[in-house]
Amino acid sequence: FFQQRAYENTILKHGCSPPPQYQHKDPILGIDLFLSTVRSISAGNSFIHSQSLFGKYGKTFETNSFGKRVLLTMDSENIHAILVTLQRKFLVEELRIRATENFLGRGVFNTDGPSWEHSRALLRPIFARAQISNLGHLEARVDALIGLIPRDGSTVDLLPLLKRLFLDTSTEFIFGESVNTLVPGTSSFDAQNFLGAFDTALKGIGIRIVLGRLAFLQGIDTHWKKACQVVHSFIDRNIDVAIQRRNRNSQDSTKRSFVLLDELVKETQDRLYLRSQLLNIFLPARDSTAIGIANVFFLIARHPLVWDKLRAEVLNNDAPVNFETLKSMKYVRHVVNESLRLIAPSGRNLRLATEDCILPHGGGADGSQPIFVQKGTEVMFVFRSMHYDEDLWGEDADDFRPERWERSDSIPQHGYVPFSAGGRVCPAQQMVLTECAYILVRLVREFEKIENRDPEESFIEQHKLQMESRNGVKVAFTVAT
Numbered sequence: 001f002f003q004q005r006a007y008e009n010t011i012l013k014h015g016c017s018p019p020p021q022y023q024h025k026d027p028i029l030g031i032d033l034f035l036s037t038v039r040s041i042s043a044g045n046s047f048i049h050s051q052s053l054f055g056k057y058g059k060t061f062e063t064n065s066f067g068k069r070v071l072l073t074m075d076s077e078n079i080h081a082i083l084v085t086l087q088r089k090f091l092v093e094e095l096r097i098r099a100t101e102n103f104l105g106r107g108v109f110n111t112d113g114p115s116w117e118h119s120r121a122l123l124r125p126i127f128a129r130a131q132i133s134n135l136g137h138l139e140a141r142v143d144a145l146i147g148l149i150p151r152d153g154s155t156v157d158l159l160p161l162l163k164r165l166f167l168d169t170s171t172e173f174i175f176g177e178s179v180n181t182l183v184p185g186t187s188s189f190d191a192q193n194f195l196g197a198f199d200t201a202l203k204g205i206g207i208r209i210v211l212g213r214l215a216f217l218q219g220i221d222t223h224w225k226k227a228c229q230v231v232h233s234f235i236d237r238n239i240d241v242a243i244q245r246r247n248r249n250s251q252d253s254t255k256r257s258f259v260l261l262d263e264l265v266k267e268t269q270d271r272l273y274l275r276s277q278l279l280n281i282f283l284p285a286r287d288s289t290a291i292g293i294a295n296v297f298f299l300i301a302r303h304p305l306v307w308d309k310l311r312a313e314v315l316n317n318d319a320p321v322n323f324e325t326l327k328s329m330k331y332v333r334h335v336v337n338e339s340l341r342l343i344a345p346s347g348r349n350l351r352l353a354t355e356d357c358i359l360p361h362g363g364g365a366d367g368s369q370p371i372f373v374q375k376g377t378e379v380m381f382v383f384r385s386m387h388y389d390e391d392l393w394g395e396d397a398d399d400f401r402p403e404r405w406e407r408s409d410s411i412p413q414h415g416y417v418p419f420s421a422g423g424r425v426c427p428a429q430q431m432v433l434t435e436c437a438y439i440l441v442r443l444v445r446e447f448e449k450i451e452n453r454d455p456e457e458s459f460i461e462q463h464k465l466q467m468e469s470r471n472g473v474k475v476a477f478t479v480a481t
């Protein structure tokens with residue numbers, strides 16, 4: 001009773017109104033919405049599904065997911081509050097740890113509080129250096145990528161090639177040993193075994209998420225346990241190498257490119273801690289840059305005028321492609337920004353309200369009044385929908401128009417978060433933007449034209465850890481004769 005009164009007082013004080021409720025056919029468990037969501041995911045159109053829900057109920061509404069209260073929002077001020085102003089109340093550990101701890105340990109991705117703060121503090125200077133130092137080891141790999149692309153106008157799917165390239169660079173950067181998958185036959189160990197084991201381990205995490213409180217049952221799956229061991233022993237081997245190098249203070253460490261593990265080893269030599277941190281970074285890193293840059297090509301292949309404009313800018317500057325030259329190429333940056341707006345590789349995210357709180361919008365007939373969010377509510381924020389919000393981006397919000405980035409006043413202040421925002425913003429953001437710009441510039445320099453070879457014009461989603469194009473990125477390049 002007292003609690004109820006306290007709620008009512010808070011609601012009155014802040015002028016809150018309840019958000020619209022999803023009209024469930026099954027009001028007890030909300031299975032109907034669950035099923036329509038699963039159907040849209042398997043059909044590759046979950047974004048259209050979310051858009052239709054926001055169109056019907058408004059930018060923020062409440063649903064029932066197996067008896068749990070789940071808010072959905074695409075409202076920019078609510079998303080800003082969740083990620084920035086109220087970030088201490090909207091947490092992730094309870095949502096992530098049960099499913100992931102057996103495999104990942106505890107680290108930056110799956111914890112909150114002091115454990116997370118400590119990890120972020122360790123990673124900050126490393127990523128700050130990485131954005132500048134990492135281009136060097138991309139160069140030879142991009143040479144190899146260009147060598148694999150046909151020059152005679154025959155079709156190539158860029159997505160798998162880019163995935164292999166970034167798997168090679170991210171394993172080199174994170175663990176200090178590359179899986180070398182881009183050019184077959186160059187790996188010094190059984191990369192397929194490691195990657196297969198990693199995928200099995202991830203599937204296990206998926207099962208643990210579905211099992212919820214019964215996640216421990218999944219622990220009896222010996223196949224999964226073995227897969228986790230394969231991944232762990234690859235990482236442990238690299239940790240031992242890094243520790244030995246550090247302790248020998250050997251001169252060859254200067255020859256090695258900039259490696260995240262080497263930097264962490266300067267802070268601690270606790271092997272379990274190191275393994276957990278590395279896995280907590282590899283998980284969100286895996287494939288995301290590849291998908292991000294592949295989406296850029298997906299869009300420009302369908303917008304030949306953008307390619308021509310890019311070529312003009314890139315050919316106007318024949319200096320070696322480095323951090324500084326990339327910074328000066330504005331249109332390149334605008335194309336990457338615009339692509340991450342329209343097809344953000346992870347377009348939605350989930351937080352748990354760990355305290356009662358107020359979100360600024362979603363209540364009342366027009367959704368403009370604050371709403372009261374009770375402790376224990378899960379909030380799904382769909383920032384890809386926010387990136388298409390005409391109230392923020394104007395009537396051409398759906399169009400791929402890199403020119404919009406020329407005017408800073410046409411970019412809404414809280415309306416663009418492909419890398420998230422606030423304390424949990426992606427630590428690799430600057431590094432990724434530089435790498436995407438680098439690849440784009442190299443390919444634009446190399447080829448005269450790009451052409452779309454996918455009969456499907458629209459983006460069909462494939463949901464794995466991130467969202468990628470189900471049909472790949474099938475294009476053809478030609479060179480000047």
Ligand code: HEM
Nearest residue numbers: 108109281284285288289292418419420424426427428432
């Ligand atoms: C296009 C490429 C990428 C995009 C769009 C992206 C986007 C994101 C987003 C949206 C988050 C927030 C997730 C959340 O709120 O739970 C995130 C977190 C994270 N990302 Fe990235 N990311 C990319 C690449 C990378 C790479 C290459 C790395 C590492 C080498 C990386 C490391 C991380 C880590 C460690 C976190 C967790 C941060 C934390 O919870 O404090 N990301 N990323």
